[in-house]
Amino acid sequence: MEKEGDDSDFVVERGKGKKYRPVVAQDNAVLEMSSLDRSNSASSTDSSLSMKIVMGVQTNQQMTSTKESLPTHGVANSSQSESKLELFGFDSLVNILGLKSMTGEQSAPASSPRDSEDDSVNLEKQPKAPSMKLGTIMGVFLPCFQNIMGTIYFIRFSWIVGMAGIGEALVIVALCGSCTFLTSVSLSAIATNGAMKGGGPYYLIGRALGPEVGVSIGLCFFLGNAVSGSLYVLGAVETFLNALPSAGLFKETITNVNGAAAADPVSSPSLHDLQIYGIIVTISLSFVVFGGVKIINRVAPAFLIPVIYSLCSIYLGILLAGKDRPAKGITGLSFKTFQKNWSSAYQHTNEAGIPDPNGKRDWSFNELVGLFFPAVTGIMAGSNRSSSLKDTQRSIPMGTLAATLVTSSIYLISVILFGSLAIREKLFSDRLLTATVAWPLPSLIYVGIILSTLGAALQSLTGAPRLLAAIANDDILPVLKYFKVADGSEPHSATIFTAFICMGCVVIGNLDLISPTTTMFYLLCYAGVNLSGFLLDLLDAPSWRPRWKFHHWSLSLLGACLCILIMFLISWSFTVLSLALASLIYYYVNLKGKAGDWGDGFKSAYFQLALRSLRSLGANQVHPKNWYPIPLIFCRPWGKLPENVPCHPKLADFANCMKKKGRGMSIFASILDGDYHECAEDAKIACKQLSTYIEYKRCEAVAEMIVAPSMSAGFRAIVQTMGLGNLKPNIVVIRYPEIWRRENLTEIPATFVGIINDCIVANKAVVIVKGLDEWPNEYQRQYGSIDLYWIVRDGGLMLLLSQLLLTKDSFESCKIQVFCIAEEDADAGVLKADVKKFLYDLRMQADVIVISMKSWDSRADGETKQEESVEAFTAAQRRIASCLKQMKEKSKMDGMPLMADGKPVIVYEQQVEKFLYTTLKLNSTILHYSRMAAVVLVSLPPPPLNHPTYFYMEYMDLLVENVPRLLIVRGYRRDVVTLFT
Incomplete structure (x- = not known):
């Protein structure tokens, strides 16, 4: 029997692929994963080389008989019972482990009777009980509902209705609600297109738009979550100080409203009180987060129940207001009040939000959009809990869209109710109007508001560190390595970092300033989700098969445009700053990151763009x-x-x-x-x-x-x-x-x-580089000239190559010289003028030198060079003569025609001498004019038909003799330059 970890079942030998022992009948439903890639696991153990799953339990007697009947690998062609799937023995058989591995789900390694000598099965080891999974209501709807119905609704929404009026407040709610609804549709499509891992929107955007975009938007979303934590903390502290003014360390009372004396002095929380209490609350919540997810899940209902109670009390109070409990400024539901509050009344306010002609804040429709938008965020709460859901494919779309529609309806109804409930001065002065009108116990509403806002803050302080840890664990940005955590561990360092960001925003102490900042980060994330849905829907790759069918690329595009529009409505400067921050992160990830291939939509877009571009080029030759x-x-x-x-x-x-x-x-x-x-x-x-x-x-x-x-x-x-x-x-x-x-x-x-002939037949140009070892790199600057010996028509390829060389730093200081070889009866002056005109029409600057082949013999200063060339010429003659003699002797001995390289050849000795002499003259000319050139380009002579290849190599050796850097160029049957524009 084999020992545990034996590699004989699965052996990968270099150069010989994989050897595999097929499944036999005695293995009793043993399914082997033979397609494991050993190179992909750096820390794989011997047991991982042959993963086996036992699908049944045998008795000891059956196991013993199995041992005895199993053949050994050392016996070839041994008799064994054939499996019914023997034909597929070299493939991986379908099993649950393989299917689960496609989703990234980890399964406990199972044992096999063939893993060791001890084949006993441990029946005492029970499988780990699955953790409690959440359904659509508890896992998605209620968390989204809690996050959306938060601080802004309870302590700012009635004030927004008073400032914008009922008409424009409805537009604000509809605009922001439409944005989040369209984002929820895109989120539903992306989230149901496969299994999700940790990271929420970062995971979705990163896998759709690539790691660079995913990390840049993911970090912005992290900042949005961290900053929104301070928003909720300040909301809770402000509610607490309004409910219990005596708890304030620094008293602040406002006696003037809109330039006139207020009927009753308005107490407002001091900035220093907000800072002190805010930091204390942030630290306390951070300690709760340090306790881990279990503690957070236990205390979550305590923050969720007050939200529902508060909403019920507020609506009961609105319906009963003015009837049995009259109060100053509250008229009850009145159509006359509705008419008065229909139009907007934008005014200057002080830091407390009280109208003041000398106030520093000048409110407008755009400013209110930035203040209100965080009220409709929170749609990602369900996707962030994907690992805790029973059925993510169903719960995320149903729960998220239901929460979005329900909360948007509540906000639209509340606009009409608040606008019909109280006069505008009351809406301005009483920021906690929701607590004022609540029934039966208004004081409990303060507790409910505080707990609901603290619950939202806790969710932000819990989700933001995990998002940062998810980005760090992907190991894309080295700078985030300090926030990496092991699986199942708490992100303590990320939690501390998030707490410091939250406390820094708490120190600002103004909820109206923090809210637009949070809005920008959320809108950037939502735009990324919509763009992801748009890209994936538009490309419609084979892998794009979301279970949520109610989506279209136009909806995602509209959602993305709406996000960008709202960003510019709030503040164009802040929008530019946010986009610049995301762009800087994108550039940094692209520059320093270790981004891998996540199968993102951009890769699919590049693929389709490449196919479309390739088709548009057509089959005809390019101009x-x-x-x-x-x-x-x-x-x-x-x-x-x-x-x-x-x-x-x-x-x-x-x-x-x-x-x-x-x-x-x-x-x-x-x-x-x-x-x-x-x-x-x-x-x-x-x-x-x-x-x-x-x-x-x-x-x-x-x-x-x-x-x-x-x-x-x-x-x-x-x-x-x-x-x-x-x-x-x-x-x-x-x-x-x-x-x-x-x-x-x-x-x-x-x-x-053969290579040259194949290129000629295939209509490919050829560039042969001689002196490659001395070719300069980009830092080695060359001087002198680039010399072209233009002998045959090559479609302008040699001229084009010389121009391309000039565009490089190493050759930009060189000049081009074109040498034209003229026949003995040609007019050198006319040829030079024609070549100059041709180069001028081609927009190429070069010196033209015409050389007559007969001038080689008459040069007086070329004796040394001539001797060098003649010496090489004589040596080539001797070698060719010796080779030809051997070929003739072999031909005579075998009684066969003249053969070379296994093929019949025809050799005319006079032609061979002519070829050698032509090559000699060309080499001598190159050495005379271009010995100091940076690079020389010369036309490649075609191999003569039915000529010994050895002879052709002798011609080429003679041509390149003593030329240090040479490009031998042969064009093909087309022009690569043109005279026309």
Whole structure:
């Protein structure tokens, strides 16, 4: 039998993929997960290599018989009972563990009879009892209801009705309520499109718009929650001081209302009282939060019940007001009062909100929108509790939308009731009108308001640290590492940080100033949720299948626009500041973060945009004005690089030189010799290493790895299939094989010539780099000239490459010289004028030099260079003659025609001499004019048909002899530059 942790069931060998022992009948419903990726778990143990689930319990006798009947791995073709699913033995069978792992749910590892010698099953270990899950009412509706019906409703809403009037107050409620309703629709669609983890809106936005947007909006939402905590704390303290004025340490009484003496002096809480009591309450709530979620859940009902009681008392008091309990300023429900309070009465107020002509606050419709909006927030309370819900797919949409509609209806009805209940002066002076009119015990309303606002504050101080910890645990921003917590632990450091932010806002001591700040952060978050819904709905990816069907991208777009509109209504400067803060966080995450691929909607948008752009390019050739070089760069064409070096270091530098200001695409390709089935895993690893190297070199490119029996076969496959439509590579970049003779690599000439011929057949341009080791990087500035030896028509590719080189920092100080090779009977002056006119029409600045081939013999100052070229020429002649002699002897011995590289060839010795002599003259000319050039570009001669590849390599060696840095260029059958605008 195998021992526990034995890897023989599941073995991954380098280059040979995975070996798997199939499931047999004696395993009694053992289901194996054979598709585990070992590379993804850094701390995996031996037992994780072969996870097995026992779906049944056997008796000891059955287990013993199972042991005896199990075959050993060492016996080949041993007799064993075949499983009914033997055909699928190499695949992962469907089981509950695999299905749960798709949602990220953790399951306890189970044991298998094959894991160890002791096959006994522990029947005493009982499964852990599931924690109590909440339904729609308790888990979503009531928490949202409690957060929405909070501070603003109890101590500011009647004042807002008095200031805005009934008409504009209805508009304010409808505007803000519509915003939250549309956001709830988007939230419902996103939340029901899969399992949710911790983080609430941060998790939803991050998985929809990407980690950068998710973190930037998530941090703003965290700040909104932290600041709203101070809003609720100040609301509770203000209610307490109004209910018990004697508790104030600093007395403040207002005797004038709107410039006239008040009938009764109005007591107002002092700023210092709000600060002192606010800090004490914040610290006390923080200690409760430190106690953990269990304590918070126990005390939550104590904060929830007073909200419901207070609302009932307020509505009973409104219905009975003026009938059995007359009071100053309260008329009861009266149509005349309704008419008087219909229009707005915006005024200046003092810090206590009392109308004062000399007051510093000048209220308007926009200001009231900013003050009221936090009253309708709280729709995220249900999504924040997703882990505690029985059915998130049903509870979140139903509970959130129900809470939004119910609370919006309460606010709309309350506008009419408050506007019909009291005269405007009473609405202005009595901020706790809700407590004044409550029945039967108004004093209890103060307790209810205090407890409800403290409950909302507790929710904020509980949710904000967990949101910050969720962002920190994603390990995107290194600066947030101090707030990371282990699973199941309390975020104590995040709680302390949140408490300090809350206390800092409490010190401001003015609820009317804090409320617009909270509004901005919430609106930014809601806009992110709506944009997420809009993007996902518009893209309609295959994975977009929300259970909540009542949604449309137009609703999400309208919700996002409404959020932005409200932000600008409140304060355009504050809106710009909020967006700038979110943008700075986004930029910081993009710069310093370690964002991974979360499958966000932007990736889907990029995919669809790429498909649409590709289709719009069509199948026709791109116009020369729109032509971009798309180089296909071979990283390891001739070997001789260490195994851990995926690409020649200078190839990435050269690839960057072929793009103007980084625009364009490059493809780095490498060929791995071998069988695809055996080398598939090695190819994946090598491709990943190549991608990492390209990123390290800051080169915008794509890495590809091909497994082929030989380099020639691999190149032929790549050059035929790489790319899509007009995004196929159009230039093949390869290093010149300078080492082939020194290393005695006799197979290189045939491969080299084959690559060139394949490129010609596939209509690809070719750029062969000689002297790649000395190619400058972006910091090595070059001086001198870029010399072009323009011999054949190449569609202007050589001219375009020279211009692209000039756009780089390393070559920007160079000038371009164009050398035209004139035949002996050509008019050099006319040729030079024509070339100059052509370059002028192409908007290219270059010096033109016309060289006649006959002038090479008459140069007086080129004796040394001539001797160098002649020496190389003589050596090439000897090698070619020796090779030709061997070919003839072998042909005569075998009685076969002249053969080279396994193919019949035709050799005319006079033609060979002519080729050598032409190459000699060109090399000598290059050495005479361009020995000190920064880089030389020369046309690539095509391999002669039915010519020995060895001879062609001799011609090329003679051409590049003693030239330190050379680009050998061959264009293709089209123009890449144009004269026309």
